[in-house]
Amino acid sequence: MVVGEMPEGVDMLVVGGGPGGYTAALASARLGRKVVLVDADGPAGLGGVCVNVGCIPSKALIELATSVHDRAEWATRGLPQPGTQIDMVAFQAWKSAIVSKLNGGVRNLLTTAGVEIHTGYFRFSRPDQGVVERSDGPPRHLQFTSCILATGSRPVQLAILPRDGTRILDSTDVLALTALPRSAAVIGGGYIGVELGTALAKLGVEVSIIEAEPSLLPGIGCQAGDLVAKRLRAMTASVLTSTTVTGDDGHRLTLETSTGTEHLDVEIVVVAVGRLPNTDDVGLDTVGITTGARGLLSVGPDRLVTKRIAAIGDITDGPALAHKASAEAHVAAEALSGHRAEFNPLTIAAVVFSDPEVATTGLTIDDAIAAGYTADTAAFPVAASGRAQTLADDLGATHWTFDKESGVVLGAQIIGPHATELISEASIAVEMGANLEDIASTIHPHPTMSETLAEAALVGLGRPIHVSRRR
């Protein structure tokens, strides 16, 4: 303890301005708390990775890539071709405008709710205090009644491919490109690698996606990874599964594949091998809490790690997804404000803006069997949908996982056009405890992709219409 340090009293301290942190600040303010939000980047950091360098800018890039790609595809279907070059500078201007609009929107919501925003790096110093390191002034000591920790995560770096920002890039760097490379290797075939790799391929970059597991998008099941790989290869991207990078000489990567050693000449290397929770440098030791496996904090259903500190988002167990963090933020704000609250969802949908799109919610068949259900699956192929034909996009299928005895749906996996939008109907069905009959009996409008959910339910009930009766 330094003599003369005088902590300022804070009622509710929120650390981190991402989707978890700013939602926690707003929810706390609504519960009558006086909120201070600290973010290392201050107002510029509001919205976190999601708004600034993640979900939102990547979707902007994917929209551009899809438009470019579709323009060529639609040439054979009558679309006139303007024949100009891709203008990445114009793209960046458009993307930045979206980011600053959303970032400004969050700032406006927070200030309107009376939330004070502080800029600086926060570390705990005692169970009820912390220090904000500032570049423009002396450190600021805060003593809080309650604290919600939402420090998020950062991309994992590979020791053999340290990021340099010019040739070895992370996802953030890729989204800021103002010129396209001729070729790119994407290390990691999870959702981030697949999304970036697909976008670059559609923009005409010669892409190689390298994944250590035997398929892309490991863990989702339903051959999602294989279908995505099929489409990527059709765009002349190369998909190298069961492959790891073992070396780099500054121009050429050395790859270890199942058949031997190979070399790959690429202009840029994108490392997208996962994310690391930001729990290693927040002074957790002074609070008396330790992290578990992979640096994650273990929390109960009320999200509390101590009586006065809650943790939400990427620093806790579960998928590192913006919407999970936001949902946890409400629970943390309530639990720390004297209300009974629990985070107990049956579903946290995950969506991949790949081609075809992939989305999953609730249990997969393997999860369901492991949980003790007598479960089965029912699938309806996208190729049997009229709407898919008019979208000229018929790869994929809609799958339900359900309890055999009651027909209650336990989860869904959707691969195909608009899967990312369709998945929420499935989530509501699972959360509400709907059964296959409820879904099949709900009239779905024609012609839409949503019909595949009702059609797959009919398959599960043994009364399929637009596919032959399953054996």
Place this chain on the structure above:
Amino acid sequence: MPDVGEGIAEAEVVQWLVAAGDAVTEDQAVVVVETDKSQVELPSPFAGTVADLHADVGDIVKVGAILISVHTGVDAPAANTSPTAHGQPQRRLASPSTRRLAVTLGVDLAAVTATGPHGRVQADDVRAAAEAPQETPATHRKALQDTVITLRGLRRQIAKSMTQSLQIPHVTEFREIDASALLTARTILKARIEGDGIRLSVLPFLVKATARALTRHPSFNATYDAEREEITQYGAVNIGIATATDDGLIVPTVREVDRLTLREVAVEIDRVAELARTRSASPDQLGGAGFTVTNFGSFGTWLGTPIIRHPEVAIAGFGRIRDQVIPVDGQPAVRPVLPIVVAADHRINDGAHLAALVGDIAEALQQPLLLLD
């Protein structure tokens, strides 16, 4: 049972976090044990499948004894070969709003009688369960039955250490002082210090005055080893703060009190008391005190006889400050009066030494400006 440090030879098993047949990863926490007043999670040194647990909850395990066996071989049964009964998952059908209602009303969904289709729990079912009488006549009868409680955990530790304290021949002195100046000092500093979000009770003054007296009488800032007939007098003034927690009495330590300002003592007492109350203090945050202060006045108690914590050699207790009629300049006057009690180990210090210590504590509390010295 690994060595958890601080010379602790044994620990009590509080909770198993795994069962036989569970898969464990290296460093996964498998058991919670309670050592001398702190709870520690112990990690598995291996990855594999739990073959056997060698202690029950409540057992005392010596350092070096076997706690758990883990199959690490490839022939170990896989984790998912011990499935739950087929078709009997734990889930109750209920919509998110109904589940939220159950949490809000404190109702366990599993215990609710469901009236919806497919055994679905409806919102009204949850409300009915919440309104159902909680106490039946049967539970009233039960309340009349006698209960045998086995001493476990912290309670057992307290019982053990209090029995050790019984060997100490206590000599106890009492004194009352006029606390007017003390309360004035606190009022002046409180406005300033609490403006910074720090709570300022009289306790930091009591601790600070005690620390000042201990620097003048080091024979009380000590521990005594009766077997070796040795007294250890401490260079630093580290004071234990008796803290009531939900589980029982815990005494965390404020270190080097003589080097801290009053404000810092206030902050530090709050910090270590919070560590104690959340049971998150490590053994080294609890040990190392040469003297203990107990503020039983905070419970409203006028006077008590504190018990010395073995192996320490003295303890100071402070009663509730209350208005009394006392003579001032030959006239009756109403003044706030603070009772001071100090107990000492008579083997180490005599009544005359003790009177000198108590006198110095009293002096600084009657004239708090001396704390600036």
